Amino acid sequence: MSQLNGIIEKLVREGKKSVRQRETGPRLRGGIEGFELAKNLTSVDEFDRMISERHQHELELKAQQVDADTYWEYRYATVQLEYCRDILIAHKSMRGEQTSDRPISCRACIKYSELFPN
Secondary structure (H helix, E strand, O other): OOHHHHHHHHHHHHHHHHHHHHOOHHHHHHHHHHHHHHOOOOOHHHHHHHHHHHHHHHHHHHHOOOOHHHHHHHHHHHHHHHHHHHHHHHHHHHOOOOOOOOOOOHHHHHHHHHHOOO
16 A cells, blocks of 8 residues: 555545544535545545536536535535645645645644644
8 A cells, every 4th residue: 555545544534533523414424425535536636636526516516506405515525525635735745745836735734743643
């Protein structure tokens, strides 16, 4: 298993645990879905592609005026993908790897340091 896969695996495990403790209804379902989707991604670029596709679909959901629970379940899954992607970017940055023009989230750096203290 690559180091990135190990990081994703821990993010998914810890993220699902946190979502189960803190969320209910559409946010719970969406949060779990987002982490399940993250399990199958292996790079920041793959996260970026899926997030971009999901953002497009979110616009379609708004245009279709779907009910709030449907929208927020979908949106909350996307939020978890963004969360994982941001922590992966923090990981790469802290290791001195190129992150191109991507902004580095301070919150993601703090969370990365909490999850991976060494």
